[in-house]
């Protein structure tokens with residue numbers, strides 16, 4: 081029998097809840113923007129297909145929001161339940177953005193409620209669309225604030241620790257710590273990017289199944305274009321994130337690159353494995369690339385892991401998380417650019433079934449990249465929960481039954497995950513696009 | 528006034544807001560489920576759905592606001608309560624999650640399933656029961672310090688009559704608050720059949736509510752003398768609360784002024800709730816933690832209060848808009864307007 085270790089179970093449960101919440105939260109941040117884009121184009125072009133897109137996405141969105149809200153409530157409470165020592169310390173310094181986040185939710189929740197129930201209340205569609213703006217702003221701001229909290233865990237500032245007591249607390253300095261700009265920007269661009277690819281995947285799926293309606297083509301084209309824009313933004317901001325790490329958390333970057341010795345003109349290692357001697361084998365080596373990522377200079381020096389105390393090194397597995405994220409980012413940029421060109425140039429490949437299947441994969445890939453990115457960011461911070469101030473085991477609860485709670489929540493997430501998928505599928509199967517378009521036409525005829 | 532008192536008052540106010548809105552929501556879910564069994568579904572279902580649909584997510588935010596604010600203003604409370612509440616609050620989270628998500632799943636997506644409706648209804652009563660444990664624990668006697676760490680005494684908690692009186696009060700007042708609100712709502716909607724049924728529920732749950740409230744005060748006398756003495760010092764607040772209770776019941780009984788009856792109920796609960804809070808002062812967790820040793824630093828407290836005022840200025844107009852569109856809009860309430868989304 082393994083001995084009961086509340087730290088291990090707290091970490092597992094936190095990781096599990098966040099990994100689950102983030103899937104719904106990412107969509108929650110991005111989809112309102114996509115709905116607004118579709119509705120806006122629909123109004124401008126007076127094209128009912130786009131309006132219908134906005135309507136159908138909204139309906140699906142309600143389901144994912146519900147799961148986002150309940151899992152978010154879970155993680156919000158679990159932070160105190162599982163990390164009471166950490167929250168007592170952090171609460172003194174970083175609770176301001178957490179508090180502001182609840183206002184962002186509030187704002188979003190209220191206007192989403194209004195938006196949902198007023199599709200037909202306004203003569204003027206534009207007025208109805210205006211309601212989406214607070215929804216989108218609220219959702220993006222909630223990501224903005226929560227990511228600040230996470231940034232603070234990586235580069236804490238805004239307080240002094242004198243004999244174990246916190247003095248000179250400055251909540252604003254804590255919010256705008258060095259990690260905030262790149263982290264917030266990366267989280268937002270990836271959320272928009274992921275939402276666009278998820279919606280593109282759905283359209284591609286219909287085309288793959290041979291449902292050749294122009295509605296799906298419009299949807300695919302629009303979302304691929306938006307996805308392309310945000311994936312380029314993501315790669316650029318990701319590059320800035322690398323530079324941020326090189327300066328403020330060099331051990332995290334070094335661990336991601338299996339970069340052991342400090343050197344100039346450092347190469348980038350993709351994938352591969354470590355042999356018994358700790359040498360990197362079978363990796364794709366891109367000369368000078370790591371120096372470029374870290375300092376925009378092929379000959380710059382990049383700090384290696386050997387410069388850090390052994391007990392403060394992050395786990396080396398983060399290498400794979402980082403590589404997967406970057407590979408997926410590059411791939412999605414490439415495939416959406418290719419698709420866009422293919423449509424412009426009228427290449428036949430866009431009708432190809434296999435090609436459509438590849439497009440179907442974009443959404444799931446983007447989700448994997450999100451998970452990998454967070455796993456990298458969080459495992460890469462270990463062994464610290466508050467870098468330089470508190471190690472993870474010191475922050476954890478001492479309570480009994482954390483293991484039992486872990487199983488309870490595993491069960492809950494299985495139920496919520498399958499429940500939301502089944503409901504979404506049933507919702508759209510029951511009411512296919514073609515039928516809905518017809519219904520609308522009849523309605524208009526009668527009026 | 529000092530910052531700690533402002534902080535705790537803001538949180539208490541939001542907790543009160545949550546208790547009222549959530550009670551309406553939980554009770555409505557229960558009545559909706561009960562109407563499946565009692566064969567009154569055709570009468571009640573419609574009115575309940577109209578109210579619930581646009582506001583369910585807003586309800587949850589009140590709760591989030593409360594516990595996030597707690598961590599902000601009283602970080603030490605996060606430590607004490609976080610450590611001891613792992614099991615009870617985890618159970619509440621699961622219930623909240625099941626209820627919240629299945630409400631959305633069912634309303635917007637899936638077919639009507641009796642099983643979900645029942646699950647939904649029952650979860651609505653179990654949530655207040657499990658959350659109310661926090662109030663019981665705050666009275667002291669259920670937490671022991673082992674070294675630096677607080678530990679919850681599960682057995683004492685389970686076998687304490689105080690626990691069960693608070694659980695009973697939370698459940699019956701949910702039903703009472705909800706039935707009274709829905710009576711008024713049905714009256715505005717001019718749905719008189721529904722109103723009659725709901726009025727009966729409301730009257731039926733009024734007695735148990737006041738009895739269980741009295742029971743708790745009596746239990747406190749044995750459990751926490753200091754708190755009991757503090758209650759007796761401001762006995763007039765609770766007496767006044769009783770007067771408003773009588774007014775509500777009188778109006779309902781006479782089939783008059785349904786909306787006023789509900790407002791009088793709010794005042795009744797408000798007085799009792801704030802009386803309870805004031806008499807609990809200064810303890811957050813008796814006898815380990817007061818609002819002063821648990822309080823955050825001044826810089827954070829000021830920042831939070833400024834944020835609160837700014838946020839409030841943004842929220843109040845939005846909430847009024849929501850209320851105007853859905854609660855006080857007769858065409859919507861009556862269901863005359865077409866509803867598609």
Ligand code: HDD
Nearest residue numbers: 263267270315318319321322406409410449450453454457
């Ligand atoms: C669709 C998702 C996605 C994609 C395609 C990428 N990322 Fe990313 N990345 C994230 C999703 C993400 C994330 C989930 O948003 C993370 C986790 C924590 C964070 O701040 O953002 C993240 C973190 C993250 C970090 C760590 C930041 C930190 O810990 O402070 C770096 C250095 C990069 N990314 C760099 C890149 C680069 C160079 C990419 C080039 C293609 C890239 N990311 C693509």
Ligand code: HEM
Nearest residue numbers: 091094095098099102226229230454458459462464465472
């Ligand atoms: C939403 C995306 C996120 C995911 C998928 C994620 C994932 C994880 C994972 C896998 C762990 C376990 C790491 C380990 O034990 O080695 C972890 C730990 C943790 N994360 Fe995150 N995280 C996310 C965002 C955040 C944010 C925004 C915060 C804070 C506001 C946060 C706070 C924590 C805390 C307190 C721990 C526990 C201590 C630790 O192990 O470092 N996480 N997270």
Ligand code: HEM
Nearest residue numbers: 104105108109145148149152153155156185223226587588
């Ligand atoms: C420690 C980490 C986190 C905590 C404590 C947390 C907390 C919460 C809470 C309490 C809710 C429910 C609010 C409500 O009742 O309406 C929620 C929902 C949400 N969270 Fe998280 N969250 C975390 C991580 C994240 C991250 C990393 C993101 C974005 C990148 C995010 C974005 C959202 C969004 C957009 C919602 C609204 C639900 C939706 O629209 O789908 N959260 N979160």
